[in-house]
Amino acid sequence: SKENNGGVTRNLPVDAVINLDHGDPTMYESYWRTLGDDECTFVIKGYESLSYFSNPKNPCWFLEPKLEESIKSLHGAVGNAATDGYSIVVGTGSSQLLQAVLYAVTSHDQPNQINVVSAAPYYSSYPEITDLVRSGLYKWAGDAHQFDKNEPYVEFVTSPNNPSGVIRGPVVNGGGGILVHDLAYYWPQYTPITSSLEFDIMLFTASKCTGHAGSRIGWALVKDKEVAKKMTKFMEVITIGVSKESQLRVAKILQVIVDRCKCFGSPEGHNFFEFGKNLLTKRWEILRETVKQNKMFILPKYPLQHCNYTGDVTQAHPAFAWIKCKDGTDCEKLFRNHNILTRGGRKFGSDPGFVRVSMLGREEEFNLFIDRLSMIQIFNKGDGHENENLD
Amino acid sequence: SKENNGGVTRNLPVDAVINLDHGDPTMYESYWRTLGDDECTFVIKGYESLSYFSNPKNPCWFLEPKLEESIKSLHGAVGNAATDGYSIVVGTGSSQLLQAVLYAVTSHDQPNQINVVSAAPYYSSYPEITDLVRSGLYKWAGDAHQFDKNEPYVEFVTSPNNPSGVIRGPVVNGGGGILVHDLAYYWPQYTPITSSLEFDIMLFTASKCTGHAGSRIGWALVKDKEVAKKMTKFMEVITIGVSKESQLRVAKILQVIVDRCKCFGSPEGHNFFEFGKNLLTKRWEILRETVKQNKMFILPKYPLQHCNYTGDVTQAHPAFAWIKCKDGTDCEKLFRNHNILTRGGRKFGSDPGFVRVSMLGREEEFNLFIDRLSMIQIFNKGDGHENENLD
Numbered sequence: 001s002k003e004n005n006g007g008v009t010r011n012l013p014v015d016a017v018i019n020l021d022h023g024d025p026t027m028y029e030s031y032w033r034t035l036g037d038d039e040c041t042f043v044i045k046g047y048e049s050l051s052y053f054s055n056p057k058n059p060c061w062f063l064e065p066k067l068e069e070s071i072k073s074l075h076g077a078v079g080n081a082a083t084d085g086y087s088i089v090v091g092t093g094s095s096q097l098l099q100a101v102l103y104a105v106t107s108h109d110q111p112n113q114i115n116v117v118s119a120a121p122y123y124s125s126y127p128e129i130t131d132l133v134r135s136g137l138y139k140w141a142g143d144a145h146q147f148d149k150n151e152p153y154v155e156f157v158t159s160p161n162n163p164s165g166v167i168r169g170p171v172v173n174g175g176g177g178i179l180v181h182d183l184a185y186y187w188p189q190y191t192p193i194t195s196s197l198e199f200d201i202m203l204f205t206a207s208k209c210t211g212h213a214g215s216r217i218g219w220a221l222v223k224d225k226e227v228a229k230k231m232t233k234f235m236e237v238i239t240i241g242v243s244k245e246s247q248l249r250v251a252k253i254l255q256v257i258v259d260r261c262k263c264f265g266s267p268e269g270h271n272f273f274e275f276g277k278n279l280l281t282k283r284w285e286i287l288r289e290t291v292k293q294n295k296m297f298i299l300p301k302y303p304l305q306h307c308n309y310t311g312d313v314t315q316a317h318p319a320f321a322w323i324k325c326k327d328g329t330d331c332e333k334l335f336r337n338h339n340i341l342t343r344g345g346r347k348f349g350s351d352p353g354f355v356r357v358s359m360l361g362r363e364e365e366f367n368l369f370i371d372r373l374s375m376i377q378i379f380n381k382g383d384g385h386e387n388e389n390l391d
Numbered sequence: 392s393k394e395n396n397g398g399v400t401r402n403l404p405v406d407a408v409i410n411l412d413h414g415d416p417t418m419y420e421s422y423w424r425t426l427g428d429d430e431c432t433f434v435i436k437g438y439e440s441l442s443y444f445s446n447p448k449n450p451c452w453f454l455e456p457k458l459e460e461s462i463k464s465l466h467g468a469v470g471n472a473a474t475d476g477y478s479i480v481v482g483t484g485s486s487q488l489l490q491a492v493l494y495a496v497t498s499h500d501q502p503n504q505i506n507v508v509s510a511a512p513y514y515s516s517y518p519e520i521t522d523l524v525r526s527g528l529y530k531w532a533g534d535a536h537q538f539d540k541n542e543p544y545v546e547f548v549t550s551p552n553n554p555s556g557v558i559r560g561p562v563v564n565g566g567g568g569i570l571v572h573d574l575a576y577y578w579p580q581y582t583p584i585t586s587s588l589e590f591d592i593m594l595f596t597a598s599k600c601t602g603h604a605g606s607r608i609g610w611a612l613v614k615d616k617e618v619a620k621k622m623t624k625f626m627e628v629i630t631i632g633v634s635k636e637s638q639l640r641v642a643k644i645l646q647v648i649v650d651r652c653k654c655f656g657s658p659e660g661h662n663f664f665e666f667g668k669n670l671l672t673k674r675w676e677i678l679r680e681t682v683k684q685n686k687m688f689i690l691p692k693y694p695l696q697h698c699n700y701t702g703d704v705t706q707a708h709p710a711f712a713w714i715k716c717k718d719g720t721d722c723e724k725l726f727r728n729h730n731i732l733t734r735g736g737r738k739f740g741s742d743p744g745f746v747r748v749s750m751l752g753r754e755e756e757f758n759l760f761i762d763r764l765s766m767i768q769i770f771n772k773g774d775g776h777e778n779e780n781l782d
Binding site: 022028030033035039040041043045046050052092096125128129132135136137138216234239244245249 | 415416422435440484490499523525529603605625629630631634635640647
């Protein structure tokens, strides 16, 4: 199985384990390489940003003013979320902001833990984050579809959804809960932008917007000033703020995207979202074609919608493929046998027939994934001449 | 009160509020300004460090290899802690590592919360961090001197101590507890380095070592591999790792310190610890002289000890002055009336006669603090000709 596969020279050995479990957004590296160093290289001198404080006048005193400005410019240019009248709270990724929200909307006086729910299939980290230290303030209460208690709750609304890519709204009947909109994937490369959202609490992250996952920068747009203050307090106690280097670098990167994102469709403009959308469109076409050929799997379908940002009528090309084995086989196990690491459906509150596969890896990893997916077809048809590759 | 004070031109108005509540280490800015840009400017290109992963082969997969290397070199050069046989876990400041330790040493199966204690006066953040989300795994149990339950416990041993600057060991009788050594201030500018420590869990932070508090980089040296793994798991769930930009910049900064720290006492060498020690020695002399003059306050005394790093016999010059009002006045309130923000004794499990005052501010802030401290003397002697400045 070490032989050259189809004459294509690869850096990865043909039997390399490919990790598509995390949504590691390395496909964006090739975009950032095409831009000149002057434009997006971040430089900081030895004596800069020593202080804990970024802006003592801002209730979120550790938020760099340049990052705040870039975030507002970017939402303005893309039109995916309102920022007027919102407080911005920065976090060490949006994971930390989720916890800050839970802390901010609960109270030390409440007799019971507040219920935290999200509609299945939900992001696998929600239950883990919520229950990690067995908080007395909040507890994971599972699938929002099943929640029928007459008790206070927080509902995470993930739209587009991780893992399934679909646009969602809250599902708990009766209402009265606190809604947290996790909008990590509400960017034009993944899904049509159909309106500028104005929810009470909206979470975003650089990881999935620009590809800079290593920077660990997330931000929350928060309508209620008191909630924003309590979130800031949480971050103050837990990590005394957020890396200045990451904030300043991401501020620069977002500004580069803004400067280049006004002209969609001009081939020389190096529009970031156009790069992302084109590459994901291509990958989804290849994936759909492969799945169609081997007849073993099912992929979600996404409606055609008008995107206010691109001006096109288009369907979603999500960051993850939410794949189901037609015959109910444990899909994570099947893929692991082919040296493809994915995340099984059970972790998302769904069934093991499903897996979540990252579509954001490097070109080489994606190609190897597609090659192996094709081989699964051959094996299962009983053709079997390639089955030396399968264990 | 806006008149020019003693002919010294200042950027700060003479009645400016000075914040010496946080230990914001801005005094180090002037050191980093003296070094050439080439040596300590950090540069990162737009396409670098996009991935979540730094080193998939390390159990702490988000630790940058360069940071790991610099940390080992620095401890080797200073001789303050052993690194051989230890796992290094990086955190978003040492605050996050404290929480990671609490998570790592407790178990979801245990019937009761583990007790978390530290000897008063203890770092004011310990109770806040421990109880913030009312964890079911651990709870703050107060002053370690008072702890006499026959139950499992974690003892934070802060040495040199924050706020009091003294060298400490564990105090709970009977033992059997888990000891966490918080060594944020165990560096030659603050205290004589009397031995290379080899405790089970040792915490450090760039904030207090190099002055780069804004970077939010802490590290733990951990003997037990399983504890290090659980700490890593905590960081994975809570923030999916630690900012790469901060890790890489701090790696560079630590290496600059290492390269220059081998020759202590050479005036041209720009030894970082020598700069810090000289400046703190000067500030402590001025502070002790001022306190001696006005007879209202008490400062701790520190023993003369041989420092293995500098080769001198020297006393401590801590990052904080732990000041007591002789007559038991609420010292925080007294200082606030003079526009000096400090942290009152009660927050450290001590009495309100004490305050903690940062010695790490900019020169101008320190000078204003000393000016005002002198004026408190004048007022209280009934001389009173300056009392228009006092409310």
